[in-house]
Amino acid sequence: MDFSSIDLTGEQREFWDSVDEFFEVNATEEVYEQERRTGSGYNEALHKALGQRGWITPTWSRERGGAGLDAVSNRILQLEMDRWDVPGITYGTTHLVLGVVEAVGSETLKGVVLPGVASGAVRMCLGYTEPDGGSDLAGVRTRAVRTGSDWTIDGAKMFTTGAHNCQYTMLVARTDPEAPKHRGITIFLVPLDRPGVEIRPIHTVGGERTNAVFYDGVFIDDEYRLGPENQGWQVLASALQAEHGNQEADGLDELNNGMVYAKTLRTLLWHATKWARTPATDGVEPIDDPIVATLLSEIVIDLELMRSAPGSMGRILASERLIQRSAELLDMIGPRAVLSRGARGCVEDGIFEWGHRYAQGTAIYGGTTDIARNVVAQHTLGLPRPPKAG
Numbered sequence: 473m474d475f476s477s478i479d480l481t482g483e484q485r486e487f488w489d490s491v492d493e494f495f496e497v498n499a500t501e502e503v504y505e506q507e508r509r510t511g512s513g514y515n516e517a518l519h520k521a522l523g524q525r526g527w528i529t530p531t532w533s534r535e536r537g538g539a540g541l542d543a544v545s546n547r548i549l550q551l552e553m554d555r556w557d558v559p560g561i562t563y564g565t566t567h568l569v570l571g572v573v574e575a576v577g578s579e580t581l582k583g584v585v586l587p588g589v590a591s592g593a594v595r596m597c598l599g600y601t602e603p604d605g606g607s608d609l610a611g612v613r614t615r616a617v618r619t620g621s622d623w624t625i626d627g628a629k630m631f632t633t634g635a636h637n638c639q640y641t642m643l644v645a646r647t648d649p650e651a652p653k654h655r656g657i658t659i660f661l662v663p664l665d666r667p668g669v670e671i672r673p674i675h676t677v678g679g680e681r682t683n684a685v686f687y688d689g690v691f692i693d694d695e696y697r698l699g700p701e702n703q704g705w706q707v708l709a710s711a712l713q714a715e716h717g718n719q720e721a722d723g724l725d726e727l728n729n730g731m732v733y734a735k736t737l738r739t740l741l742w743h744a745t746k747w748a749r750t751p752a753t754d755g756v757e758p759i760d761d762p763i764v765a766t767l768l769s770e771i772v773i774d775l776e777l778m779r780s781a782p783g784s785m786g787r788i789l790a791s792e793r794l795i796q797r798s799a800e801l802l803d804m805i806g807p808r809a810v811l812s813r814g815a816r817g818c819v820e821d822g823i824f825e826w827g828h829r830y831a832q833g834t835a836i837y838g839g840t841t842d843i844a845r846n847v848v849a850q851h852t853l854g855l856p857r858p859p860k861a862g
């Protein structure tokens with residue numbers, strides 16, 4: 473990793489200012505209030521405003537609906553979106569699917585999806601996990617059966633986050649039940665407005681909204697297939713690599729996917745510092761207590777570590793430090809910190825209670841931290857796979 477600083481051009485500095493101005497105007501109180509209330513990971517007005525600037529697909533040319541940004545300007549934009557901590561789950565899942573549509577989608581599909589994504593009109597989510605399991609992705613049971621040039625889909629997906637914000641889901645389906653499980657899978661981009669699709673909300677303990685999605689005789693054309701029939705595992709591999717933050721983009725190291733959780737820890741740190749700088753009834757500021765100052769300093773160091781640890785290592789570190797530190801902050805601040813938002817006497821509008829609840833789920837989604845450890849062992853360290861039981 474290259475830690476040297478980058479000299480920005482005048483144009484890049486101006487761009488940075490324009491990004492700040494954009495978020496000053498568009499990241500309104502209402503955007504944050506809605507997110508805290510719904511946990512939806514998406515704000516329609518903000519997403520469309522990003523689309524108008526070409527900032528959903530920032531490196532694409534203006535003719536394609538992008539903003540023609542160079543790699544450094546694009547990084548500035550991504551870092552500012554991160555710093556402003558705007559709802560970005562659906563933005564993120566749309567990008568993960570977009571990479572697959574670009575790589576293996578039919579021309580018809582690309583003709584509709586690519587411009588739609590750029591403008592903000594098309595959003596996409598991930599339909600991997602099923603009620604019977606998520607880690608063993610190759611064990612999917614949702615069936616897609618071919619009749620001529622059409623497919624009929626039957627099954628159920630769990631935790632399809634953002635389905636209620638999206639037009640399409642990238643669905644992993646079993647298309648050859650007789651083949652070894654990694655070889656009988658095909659990927660589809662399924663329109664979520666088709667008859668037979670039912671989206672039911674799931675509200676998690678962490679305050680996020682996700683969904684169960686049911687597919688009952690859903691009919692789609694072969695145009696919606698992503699990649700070759702029964703070779704979905706290979707198609708999925710690149711999408712998972714991107715989700716696990718194990719790819720490079722534009723010659724810059726990819727921001728690891730732990731950055732999503734670092735945002736939450738940074739928010740907690742900001743509020744904890746505010747609390748620590750507020751004099752208590754005896755006039756003493758909590759920050760004068762070395763225990764308080766030490767914990768806050770350790771969190772600052774954690775944030776640096778989270779930023780620097782690459783790929784799946786960053787994902788593990790970020791989630792585990794967030795879980796640990798959110799609990800330590802509750803201990804440090806005391807009983808009022810466990811009061812939820814709106815409760816009389818709660819601290820910083822209940823942010824610490826929320827942060828502790830939210831932190832727990834970060835060990836699960838996008839693949840659990842256990843699975844991330846397997847990825848590090850096998851793909852980063854090159855260790856052999858464990859022998860099969862029995």
Ligand SMILES: Cc1cc2nc3c(=O)[nH]c(=O)nc-3n(C[C@H](O)[C@H](O)[C@H](O)COP(=O)(O)OP(=O)(O)OC[C@H]3O[C@@H](n4cnc5c(N)ncnc54)[C@H](O)[C@@H]3O)c2cc1C
Pocket residue numbers: 597598599600601604605606607608630631632633634676680682833836837838839840841842843846
């Ligand atoms: C808030 C939230 C949002 C999510 N969003 C999405 C989404 O948008 N799309 C989507 O498809 N999924 C989504 N998921 C699902 C998520 O990816 C799965 O929950 C996750 O992959 C784990 O699958 P599982 O819950 O079925 O647990 P299981 O796979 O049943 O695992 C149970 C436990 O066993 C451990 N385990 C399993 N296999 C191994 C192994 N080989 N080695 C070591 N330990 C193992 C796991 O770490 C876990 O602790 C979301 C989940 C949550 C909670």
